[in-house]
Amino acid sequence: MRKTGPARIVRPRDLSEAVRLVAEGGRPLAGGTDLFVRLRREVEDPPFLVYLGELPELQGIELREDGAVVGAAVTHAKLLRSEVAERLPILRLALSTIGAPAIREMGTLAGNVANASPAGDGLIPLYLLEARVLLAGPQGERELPVEEFVLGPGKTALKEGEIIRSLFLPFPEGEPRSYFRKVGRRRALLIAVASLGGLVWLQDGVVEQARLALGSVAPTVLRPREVEQELVGKPLDPQVLAPLAEKLSQLVQPITDLRASASYRREVAGKLLLDLAVSLAG
Amino acid sequence: MSINFRLNGREVEVDVPPGRRLLNLLREDLGLTGTKEGCGEGECGACTVLVDGRPRLACLTAAIQVEGKEVLTVEGLSAGGKLHPMQEALIKAAGVQCGFCTPGFVMAAYALLSENPHPTRQEVREFLSGNLCRCTGYEGIVEAVLLAAKYLRGDPSRVTPDGKTP
Numbered sequence: 001m002r003k004t005g006p007a008r009i010v011r012p013r014d015l016s017e018a019v020r021l022v023a024e025g026g027r028p029l030a031g032g033t034d035l036f037v038r039l040r041r042e043v044e045d046p047p048f049l050v051y052l053g054e055l056p057e058l059q060g061i062e063l064r065e066d067g068a069v070v071g072a073a074v075t076h077a078k079l080l081r082s083e084v085a086e087r088l089p090i091l092r093l094a095l096s097t098i099g100a101p102a103i104r105e106m107g108t109l110a111g112n113v114a115n116a117s118p119a120g121d122g123l124i125p126l127y128l129l130e131a132r133v134l135l136a137g138p139q140g141e142r143e144l145p146v147e148e149f150v151l152g153p154g155k156t157a158l159k160e161g162e163i164i165r166s167l168f169l170p171f172p173e174g175e176p177r178s179y180f181r182k183v184g185r186r187r188a189l190l191i192a193v194a195s196l197g198g199l200v201w202l203q204d205g206v207v208e209q210a211r212l213a214l215g216s217v218a219p220t221v222l223r224p225r226e227v228e229q230e231l232v233g234k235p236l237d238p239q240v241l242a243p244l245a246e247k248l249s250q251l252v253q254p255i256t257d258l259r260a261s262a263s264y265r266r267e268v269a270g271k272l273l274l275d276l277a278v279s280l281a282g
Numbered sequence: 283m284s285i286n287f288r289l290n291g292r293e294v295e296v297d298v299p300p301g302r303r304l305l306n307l308l309r310e311d312l313g314l315t316g317t318k319e320g321c322g323e324g325e326c327g328a329c330t331v332l333v334d335g336r337p338r339l340a341c342l343t344a345a346i347q348v349e350g351k352e353v354l355t356v357e358g359l360s361a362g363g364k365l366h367p368m369q370e371a372l373i374k375a376a377g378v379q380c381g382f383c384t385p386g387f388v389m390a391a392y393a394l395l396s397e398n399p400h401p402t403r404q405e406v407r408e409f410l411s412g413n414l415c416r417c418t419g420y421e422g423i424v425e426a427v428l429l430a431a432k433y434l435r436g437d438p439s440r441v442t443p444d445g446k447t448p
Binding site: 006007008009010011029032033036037040049051053077099100101102103105106187188189 | 301323330341390393409411
């Protein structure tokens with residue numbers, strides 16, 4: 001895979017062998033849609049890769065009363081075809097914008113989590129649903145909320161030898177409306193300039209509860225809790241929400257990069273809230 | 283390492299490092315140069331092949347990831363020397379100019395038509411959104427997929443379940 005020659009890849013027989021190999025310094029490989037690009041660009045050069053993509057323990061989607069357990073090797077496409085995507089419209093909206101069909105057949109949602117990109121489209125629904133990340137490591141298993149798992153761009157709470165085993169996606173109470181939009185120069189194969197996802201519970205035309213998650217405007221996906229709180233009791237009217245959109249623009253901490261300037265990202269973050277209001281009001 | 287998989291309907295066994303790119307394995311080790319390398323980073327779709335019936339990018343796939351699987355490349359569609367209806371449609375609708383992206387488009391379109399025999403224009407555009415073409419402006423390609431869908435619906439006997447023209 002590298003310019004210098006193929007990467008060394010080992011295929012563990014089971015989860016415990018996988019954990020042992022990762023503890024020895026192996027880099028976990030699932031879909032490869034990001035990792036192989038990084039190896040090719042020589043951004044990193046791990047001694048060997050541990051192919052987790054077909055480990056039986058990491059497959060499968062289990063529907064429970066209170067949510068869905070998604071194995072770490074489950075691809076975006078498989079999730080989109082599953083009943084979970086029907087139960088969780090926010091997941092469907094976000095995952096269907098990832099890359100393009102072939103990328104969605106390869107990449108995994110847990111891989112999106114492990115990459116910890118502030119632009120990770122798959123992270124937005126996980127932040128909104130307050131998903132939990134189940135880890136397996138040499139010391140056994142532990143579970144973290146996704147917000148505590150992701151620490152910064154490319155940084156996670158994974159300890160040596162730990163791998164993501166599964167994700168737990170709680171089903172939200174009631175019937176929230178779902179919103180997801182990412183802004184960029186084209187629709188496919190796009191890394192967002194800014195994105196906003198929302199779950200909004202409405203009662204008689206006013207917001208009863210709201211969860212928002214922004215991508216690409218801070219070192220991690222951002223839950224603007226102050227703005228969420230202030231939405232409560234307000235109608236989804238862009239005029240009423242204009243001051244809140246302004247507040248959201250001030251709250252984000254974007255950077256300038258080759259895709260957009262920080263000030264443009266600020267502007268877009270606020271406008272996305274108004275777009276959410278218009279889209280969900282109908 | 284010895285890797286076994288099915289390629290265009292035939293069992294193959296190759297002795298390659300498990301991290302060898304499927305793209306190199308196909309093109310260099312097995313001589314199937316229909317699959318093209320465009321960007322090598324998953325941005326252009328020129329290396330699209332089908333693995334167990336689903337589209338995948340051969341540039342971001344390691345040999346070990348197709349172990350025990352069924353790989354279909356553009357060569358597998360015209361086995362027996364007869365073009366697949368998708369390929370005929372591309373000629374008919376003038377969906378080919380320089381041709382470099384064409385095998386990737388053929389495979390992506392084939393994947394779409396296998397799961398959705400009645401795609402709308404919008405569905406075609408969305409499904410092919412990961413494939414770049416710098417010549418045609420896409421109109422001819424989209425027309426060709428819609429035409430191929432008609433060919434395939436009109437005469438099912440032309441295509442066997444594994445996609446080969448008899």
